[in-house]
């Protein structure tokens with residue numbers, strides 16, 4: 001039993017779903033933007049379809065998004081061998097670079113085959129020029145880290161910030177550049193985070 005009261009032993013597998021590249025967003029545009037959080041809404045819809053249409057509706061428990069617990073997706077992704085923390089405040093994948101995301105995680109009582117992912121070098125360790133470092137206009141990106149999330153966040157809410165709706169450092173990363181999200185998706189995610197950042201600093205700076 002976990003701290004969140006989940007009987008993990010009732011399930012045989014933990015499934016992590018991720019999406020790399022711009023396909024998730026194109027499919028979301030075709031599906032439609034519903035609810036206050038259309039991305040999570042669509043991820044839950046896909047998870048339900050996967051369970052029902054392809055896996056025969058076995059006993060399952062959604063953890064994320066909006067499920068019974070909030071696991072560390074970054075840690076799960078590392079354990080799965082998919083992604084590692086990067087200096088640009090998102091995970092980095094050896095093929096998709098910083099253009100992928102974990103979309104759902106659930107427990108399932110089904111004997112699914114377990115993915116075996118061979119270890120690969122961290123992309124940032126083998127990135128010779130590290131263009132993300134010089135692309136950040138406020139010097140918040142560092143490797144080896146940690147990068148400076150406070151400097152980044154404060155600069156993003158300044159009037160006229162070039163980072164209000166995008167991260168110039170992330171855009172400069174050469175890994176997986178062919179999988180880069182559309183500008184519409186990039187703007188959606190970055191603009192979505194601004195009100196939370198503003199309200200956080202409004203409280204902190206009182």
Ligand code: SF4
Pocket residue numbers: 086087088092123124125127129130131132133143172173174175
């Ligand atoms: S530019 Fe290089 S160091 Fe920077 S995030 Fe991409 S791979 Fe890592």
Ligand code: SF4
Pocket residue numbers: 088135136137138139140141151152153155156163166167168169170
């Ligand atoms: S959003 Fe802007 S300030 Fe923040 S890390 Fe990216 S480039 Fe630097």
